[in-house]
């Protein structure tokens with residue numbers, strides 16, 4: 001069975017004006033779908049079904065990179081929402097304990113994201129030591145392959161913002177906070193804290 005593009009959890013115009021329908025359609029139906037199409041081509045002739053995580057963990061080269069990019073995008077879509085809610089008490093307390101305040105976390109996250117020289121991803125992760133941390137991954141990097149449990153992803157590839165924000169990456173990051181799906185982030189944190197196997201539940205798809 002070929003790997004299929006998951007549907008977005010909202011309409012393509014639902015994140016506007018932060019992310020326009022034009023940008024989101026290109027990103028989902030063009031970029032995200034493209035990684036899966038390429039992966040299916042690379043896997044053609046393989047007679048057994050493989051999950052994205054299996055390919056990420058055991059694959060090499062382009063197949064592994066495509067699997068990581070497909071997984072990262074599916075996770076990223078769930079980190080965004082048109083139905084914004086502020087972070088819950090438990091999540092805000094955890095962020096405040098680590099970065100002093102929610103705003104302190106947001107500034108640290110944006111500083112890390114702005115430090116990308118080329119394409120990549122910035123993540124809020126739960127470390128094997130049980131700490132919250134910010135992790136920058138270049139290209140198709142995955143925190144799963146570093147032993148981290150991802151809680152929040154932000155796509156820092158140029159295609160993520162260029163249509164809507166030109167070369168103003170910082171504005172993209174600042175606007176993104178108004179569509180972050182904090183209940184999803186908090187659920188990921190609960191899963192991570194509840195069990196070391198929590199990452200198996202992360203995609204919720």
Ligand SMILES: [Fe+2]
Nearest residue numbers: 031155157160
């Ligand atoms: Fe992307």
